[in-house]
Amino acid sequence: MDGVRPMVDMTTQLATLTLPNPVLTASGCAAAGRELHQFFDVAALGAVVTKSIMMRPRSGRATPRMAETPSGMLNSIGLQGPGIDAFIDTDLAWLAEHGARTVVSIAGGHTDEYVELARRLNGHPAVSMLEVNISCPNVESRGQVFACDAIASSRVIGAVRRAADPSLPVFAKLSPDVTDITLIARACADAGADGFSLINTLLGMVIDTDTMAPALGGGTGGLSGPAIRPVAVRCVWQVRRALPHLPILGMGGIRSGLDALQFVLAGASAVSVGTAVFGDPSAPVRVLAELEQALDDRGFAALADAVGYAHRRPADRLVPEAAEVAAG
Numbered sequence: 001m002d003g004v005r006p007m008v009d010m011t012t013q014l015a016t017l018t019l020p021n022p023v024l025t026a027s028g029c030a031a032a033g034r035e036l037h038q039f040f041d042v043a044a045l046g047a048v049v050t051k052s053i054m055m056r057p058r059s060g061r062a063t064p065r066m067a068e069t070p071s072g073m074l075n076s077i078g079l080q081g082p083g084i085d086a087f088i089d090t091d092l093a094w095l096a097e098h099g100a101r102t103v104v105s106i107a108g109g110h111t112d113e114y115v116e117l118a119r120r121l122n123g124h125p126a127v128s129m130l131e132v133n134i135s136c137p138n139v140e141s142r143g144q145v146f147a148c149d150a151i152a153s154s155r156v157i158g159a160v161r162r163a164a165d166p167s168l169p170v171f172a173k174l175s176p177d178v179t180d181i182t183l184i185a186r187a188c189a190d191a192g193a194d195g196f197s198l199i200n201t202l203l204g205m206v207i208d209t210d211t212m213a214p215a216l217g218g219g220t221g222g223l224s225g226p227a228i229r230p231v232a233v234r235c236v237w238q239v240r241r242a243l244p245h246l247p248i249l250g251m252g253g254i255r256s257g258l259d260a261l262q263f264v265l266a267g268a269s270a271v272s273v274g275t276a277v278f279g280d281p282s283a284p285v286r287v288l289a290e291l292e293q294a295l296d297d298r299g300f301a302a303l304a305d306a307v308g309y310a311h312r313r314p315a316d317r318l319v320p321e322a323a324e325v326a327a328g
C-alpha cells in the first residue's frame with residue numbers, strides 16, 4: 001500500500017439490484033443494523049441483511065445459545081424475533097430513515113408462512129431484496145430444513161417468487177449440510193430463484209466436559225466463523241460452476257479483504273460479513289476497504305472483472321499486475 005486510495009469500481013449487481021459496493025452484513029449477526037450504526041454509517045454498506053423474520057414474535061431456543069469453537073462459534077438462537085408487523089413498524093422504518101439498502105431475510109415453518117411474509121413486504125420502499133432462509137439448522141424438525149431437500153426447496157422458492165413483487169430479487173439461502181449443493185441450487189433456480197446466499201451455518205455440537213452434557217440448551221447449533229470458510233468457498237465455487245448465470249452472495253468466516261476476495265474469485269458478486277462483527281463491529285467497512293485495495297493491487301479496475309476469476313483456465317488467469325503481485 002502506498003497511501004493512495006485505490007480507484008476500483010466496486011459497484012455490483014445482484015440480479016436486478018445494483019449496489020454501490022459488494023459488502024453486506026450477514027443475517028443474524030447485525031440484527032437490523034442499529035447497533036452497528038454506532039460504529040459506522042450502515043448506509044455506506046452495499047446493504048444490511050436483517051435477522052430472519054417470521055410471521056409471529058418468537059422467543060427462540062433454550063439457553064445457553066452460544067458456544068465457542070476453534071476458529072468459530074456455535075449458535076442456537078432458534079429464530080428469535082419480533083414478528084413481521086413489529087419488524088416493519090420499527091426495524092424497517094429505522095433502516096428506511098437511515099437510507100440503508102435492505103435485504104430482508106424471511107423464514108417460515110411452512111410454505112404458506114413464507115408466502116405471507118413476502119406479501120407483507122411487497123411495496124415497502126426500504127426493501128431491496130428478499131433472502132429466503134430455507135436452511136436454519138436450529139429448528140425443531142430436520143424436515144423444516146427445506147434446503148436439505150430439493151423438492152421442499154423448490155416448493156418454497158417457487159411460491160415466494162410468485163408472491164413477491166416481481167422487481168424484488170429473491171435469493172435462496174442454502175445449507176452446506178447436503179451431499180450435492182448444486183442439486184438444491186438447480187431446483188431453486190428452476191423454481192425461479194434469482195440468485196443464492198451461500199452458505200448458512202453447518203450443524204454442529206459442543207459437549208461441556210464439566211457437565212458432560214451438550215453445551216447448548218438446544219443441543220445442536222450452527223457453526224460459523226473462519227472454521228467454515230473453506231466449505232463456504234467450495235460451495236460458492238460449485239454453484240457458480242453449475243449455474244454461472246445466477247449471482248451469488250457469499251458468506252462464511254470472512255474476516256478480511258483477502259477472505260472476501262477468495263469468495264469473489266470463486267464466483268460471489270457480493271459478500272456478507274457475519275461472525276466477525278461480534279469481535280470487531282467495524283469489520284464490514286474494514287473488509288470493504290481491504291477488498292478494494294486487494295483488487296487494486298492485482299490490477300482490477302472493477303470488482304465485476306474479478307467475479308469468478310478463479311474459474312478461468314490457467315493460461316487466461318493472470319493479469320500482468322497480478323503476475324507482479326504473485327512474484328512479490
Ligand code: SIN
Pocket residue numbers: 028052075076077078079080133135136137138200201222
Ligand atoms: C437462528 O436463529 O437459530 C439462526 C438462523 C439461521 O442460522 O438461519
